Amino acid sequence: MSVKKYIQDNQEKFLNELIDLLKIPSVSADPKFKDDVFAAAEFVRSSLEKAGADNVELCQTAGYPIVYGEKIINPELPTVLVYGHYDVQPADPYELWDSPPFEPVIKKTERHPEGAIFARGSADDKGQFYMHVKAFEAMMSNDELPCNIKFMIEGEEEVGSEHLDIFVKENKEKLKADVVLVSDTHMISLENPSVTVGLRGLAYMQVEVTGPNRDLHSGTYGGAVANPINILCKMIASLQDENNHITIPGFYDKVETYADDYRKALNDAPFDLEAYKKELDINDVHGEAGYSTIERVGIRPTLDVNGIWGGYTGEGAKTVLPSKAYAKISMRLVPNQDHKEISRLFEEHFKAIAPASVKVKVTPHHGGQAAVVSTETPGYRAADLAIKEAFGKKAIPTREGGSIPICSLFQKELGLDPILLGFGLDTDALHSPNEHYGVKNYYMGIETIALFFKYFKEEASK
């Protein structure tokens, strides 16, 4: 297939283009990077145009623009809608990066012997959505695009995709397609290629606990006036019992329980607990009693404090009894748990457990629904066949702990099951310092995506 040759002949060019994109610090969570986020959108727009897309445009929203482009070769043929995001997570703490987060470097690692690109966004999601742009370019240059294609690349995935939600609801006709293809997940390994068939939902809250109306001297008032940090710690601690079950009333009401054979199949996926602990430098894993590590991240909901702050955090010692303490708390949800309902249950419970000596404020940040993908669709079969041809192995269906809230949006609004064809590894340090993406994963991904189009045309017309 000449597409494959084109991809191999252009590896260096494809890599350098990605590196240029990674140099743009498009952090959507932090207003000070506003111009960079817009610059990244423009980069995507122009690369889609160069690759041969029609009607390329920056669809303005109340937030960051959504980049749209399409190539309709024949209305009779099936249409693939490609989704990705050009925004990235904040890079802090910067001091923990071995190289600056927005100055990409290629280094070999144990899991990436052929080298990986180290930069914020390399795996999540610039390195992954850009594979689709390059696969598209390869198919176009060889007049071998088998289906129609539509691109929808947004800039607010890391902050809740609020405006994408509106955009999709208002543009159902424009986005009409037969499948949504998303590369924003990871596979077990290049030796054990997998396709994600489940994602968790998310409910992200911020809480504020107020004690006295001002910071106080901990000597003069300590012991007599509620310390909001001590209280916040007690409240957070009480959200999970000694078995790490979440104690919020009603939290588990809609959580699916799975048959033993399903759980067994899940646990049969290749997983080395010792290697997992070694790689994270932990003596033990920690989670809900009665479930394996794979189940804890795959089919069970969680509650994590993503950030906490209050009082004096500077150099030295300050004997203060602070007025306020804060925390960012997020819950990963499983299918049937509605993030809005869970947010409400959290808020009610968190206020209910506050002692009279403090005041509590709860602010839901953003959320998204969990998603489960059927393996019985033309899209999944096409992904399976593409992987078999590219990797010489059948894909393992897996549940992933992360959330891509818009998946459930596509199912609800467009009636489309997303195909989560990701090529990252769980060790790629997504959302962490030293995020990286394997160079080989990048090239293999481009090839596999091109193959997906070939097989999807066949499967969709069966």
Place this chain on the structure above:
Amino acid sequence: MSVKKYIQDNQEKFLNELIDLLKIPSVSADPKFKDDVFAAAEFVRSSLEKAGADNVELCQTAGYPIVYGEKIINPELPTVLVYGHYDVQPADPYELWDSPPFEPVIKKTERHPEGAIFARGSADDKGQFYMHVKAFEAMMSNDELPCNIKFMIEGEEEVGSEHLDIFVKENKEKLKADVVLVSDTHMISLENPSVTVGLRGLAYMQVEVTGPNRDLHSGTYGGAVANPINILCKMIASLQDENNHITIPGFYDKVETYADDYRKALNDAPFDLEAYKKELDINDVHGEAGYSTIERVGIRPTLDVNGIWGGYTGEGAKTVLPSKAYAKISMRLVPNQDHKEISRLFEEHFKAIAPASVKVKVTPHHGGQAAVVSTETPGYRAADLAIKEAFGKKAIPTREGGSIPICSLFQKELGLDPILLGFGLDTDALHSPNEHYGVKNYYMGIETIALFFKYFKEEASK
């Protein structure tokens, strides 16, 4: 008494000098204010000289200098050693100050109808130790200094007085005196003048909890890997039970229990709980079961988190499972509790309760012993008589929750009971934004201190 007239004639001058001293941001905890701390030392040195002290010097230490000065009018007469500190607490959070912390302004308040000086250090302790310099000036200018006087003003009180400790041990002869006089505490009110006869000790710790070796994506790892913030909250919460008793084994072993009549006397001191709650804008007080608010801050030990931080604390949402979480935790101690032993008990316990899934580091910051002052000494009687003449009322002996670790140092090394003749109010916002000190308290203090010298000469020679 012409000293009194001199003080009244020079009120404006005394106030302006204090304002100049308050403009120096001598924050000892933060290295970036190093030059300012030295500048404050120099200010004290020159003001002692101007007031008429001999042998004034900056005694260098491995940290900030101790300002010494003396006036020996007759070796046969009793000698008063005045202690104070020219360093101040950090001023952050700056945004909560109504006026810049190092640009003093005078404003009226409910409790200071004649105005108060708003500035960091106004009450703790610049405004209070400087009263001694001015009282000394007044007595000198009228040739009415009744006793010998020695000044020892340090610059590290807010960070543990580490080098004062060494200085005192090495200069026992130089510091030889009959009493130590300290104004670094508060009284109930100008209508109910009191003298502090008890102070709590302090053990200040910093803890670090480490989970995985890097920040992780809370979706990919959440629920399976220990989150150091959740764990830290659970550990901190477990340090106090449902009655707010501290759970560290051995913590209470040496805590004195008091007879009912002693506790009754303590609770007879004027105290308005409703006004206390109103002033702090809290719906309820919060502390150890079985004790009143006065007892909770006076005769019982405490455990307060003074600061906590970990994970993402910036704008917006970041779904991170952090590698580390930190807290600054301090315990106020009562007589007989040794701060070194308590620090050790804390460290042992905190490490013991950590689950295998995390690593814990505990660093003792600094500490000090509690102090109890006898009311049966010439020093206390002199303070009592001085207050009676200045305020027209007998002084109420009180226990104060704060710590002046060097008090026990004076008792141990110099064999001297410190007289804690403070003129601040508990509402002066020590260690808080908008710290202030009553202008009338300042003037009354200078008068009372001059009277103390008159009466101490009489009492000491009885």
